Amino acid sequence: MTRFIRFRRSMETITVTQPVPDISGNAFLPPVALVPFRQDSHDSAHPVVTEGTRVKEGQLIARGTAPATSRIHAPVPGMIRSFKKISCPDGGTSTAAEILLSGSFDILGRKEENFSWKTSPESEIIRILEDKGVVSTFEEPVPLVELIRDAKKQKKPVILVRLFDLDPTCQLDSILFKEFPDKVVEGAALIAKALNIRSLYFVTDQDLDTGAITRAAEPMEAVILKTDTRYPSGNRKQLVKILPEAEQNRPGIFLDPSTAITAYEAVVHNKPVVYRYVFVSGPAVARTSILKVRIGTTLAALIQESGGFTSPPSRIITNGLITGTAVQDLSTPITKTTKSVHIMDKESCPDYTVHDCIHCGRCLQVCPVYIDPMELVEVIKNKKIRQKHIRSIESCQHCGCCTMVCPSRIPLHHILKNAREAGFREEDK
Numbered sequence: 001m002t003r004f005i006r007f008r009r010s011m012e013t014i015t016v017t018q019p020v021p022d023i024s025g026n027a028f029l030p031p032v033a034l035v036p037f038r039q040d041s042h043d044s045a046h047p048v049v050t051e052g053t054r055v056k057e058g059q060l061i062a063r064g065t066a067p068a069t070s071r072i073h074a075p076v077p078g079m080i081r082s083f084k085k086i087s088c089p090d091g092g093t094s095t096a097a098e099i100l101l102s103g104s105f106d107i108l109g110r111k112e113e114n115f116s117w118k119t120s121p122e123s124e125i126i127r128i129l130e131d132k133g134v135v136s137t138f139e140e141p142v143p144l145v146e147l148i149r150d151a152k153k154q155k156k157p158v159i160l161v162r163l164f165d166l167d168p169t170c171q172l173d174s175i176l177f178k179e180f181p182d183k184v185v186e187g188a189a190l191i192a193k194a195l196n197i198r199s200l201y202f203v204t205d206q207d208l209d210t211g212a213i214t215r216a217a218e219p220m221e222a223v224i225l226k227t228d229t230r231y232p233s234g235n236r237k238q239l240v241k242i243l244p245e246a247e248q249n250r251p252g253i254f255l256d257p258s259t260a261i262t263a264y265e266a267v268v269h270n271k272p273v274v275y276r277y278v279f280v281s282g283p284a285v286a287r288t289s290i291l292k293v294r295i296g297t298t299l300a301a302l303i304q305e306s307g308g309f310t311s312p313p314s315r316i317i318t319n320g321l322i323t324g325t326a327v328q329d330l331s332t333p334i335t336k337t338t339k340s341v342h343i344m345d346k347e348s349c350p351d352y353t354v355h356d357c358i359h360c361g362r363c364l365q366v367c368p369v370y371i372d373p374m375e376l377v378e379v380i381k382n383k384k385i386r387q388k389h390i391r392s393i394e395s396c397q398h399c400g401c402c403t404m405v406c407p408s409r410i411p412l413h414h415i416l417k418n419a420r421e422a423g424f425r426e427e428d429k
């Protein structure tokens, strides 16, 4: 299927081919799992096992010294062969436990439990979400309980669930909601219960059966809001604009279907986060599919499960073609935050050279927040950042529209993101 993604500002459109995926169920179990100790945007968790330890499926293998680091569990039973430094799908590195698969399974094949969260205290739901290591993947990955605890300190926080993808080329969240609507809605409702909130917002960019959402959210009240399909529509700043005016300045928790399903599995079925759904696609892979993949499965194993390469890959990109990250190493593992893997070929994603800016102004015309990416990149390069530039860099939504249209192939939004993450030196201000 061909999809036209229209930018929110200007008439620019990009065209992407989106084959319909097989919902293929469980991927095969990796004979070796590489489980990074850093699976959110905080510091690494610390191992509570040593090399040579035998671990059960779902056993805790690492936890943070601060409460805000998510817990890490063994995705497969086996023996910890080593701790080693590896590349992560977000482009960084981490120490990982290398687990050799062996022994029996404690979760796979077990009769599913059904925990009645509706009659449980809020503290018990929060304890389970923390214990099972649930990470929010709405934007920067952080432990979900960190968001819940912060929100609990606020007066009347809002919960909003985006039912579509932040990056429309990623596709996972839209498909998860279509395939498992009840789990997504119930997962969000139990988070509302943890916060003692009686109603929550669901935002869609499609026409939906709103009655089904309302029923699945019970006993919470579901309010369904509609946005358009222009890009970007799904980041926090865009979503806040469609809330009722009285709600727009209230603090809140924003959720995606991936997080809601993980919370549902953790609380209702008592499952630690040892797998996640991943969308695999691209012209250089045989099969487009959505697989339930064990954390720690390497990209090489995932691509093999999807029928292997059909042509030499030019680039492998995780979490969407517009805002995602290029990954070089096929031994990079799937983590709690991997949503999609695109395997591109030379025709769709040829090698390119970055050229100097030709001052065409196209980046300026597409920016949804009316900032000047070309000027910002220039001042970052020349270390001439002033307060007004800092304000502009901080208002960037990292949507990538500017980069997509730049004829000189300057990675504008990556430069702005890196500058923001690095912080601004006093002398730059």
Ligand code: SF4
Pocket (backbone or CB within 6 Å): 366, 367, 368, 369, 370, 371, 372, 373, 395, 396, 397, 398, 399, 400, 401, 402, 403, 412, 413, 416
């Ligand atoms: S500068 Fe930021 S907000 Fe503007 S188009 Fe680029 S990435 Fe999007």
Ligand code: SF4
Pocket (backbone or CB within 6 Å): 356, 357, 358, 359, 360, 361, 362, 363, 364, 373, 374, 402, 405, 406, 407, 408, 409, 410, 412
């Ligand atoms: S789109 Fe690229 S080449 Fe054109 S003005 Fe912006 S940075 Fe320069």
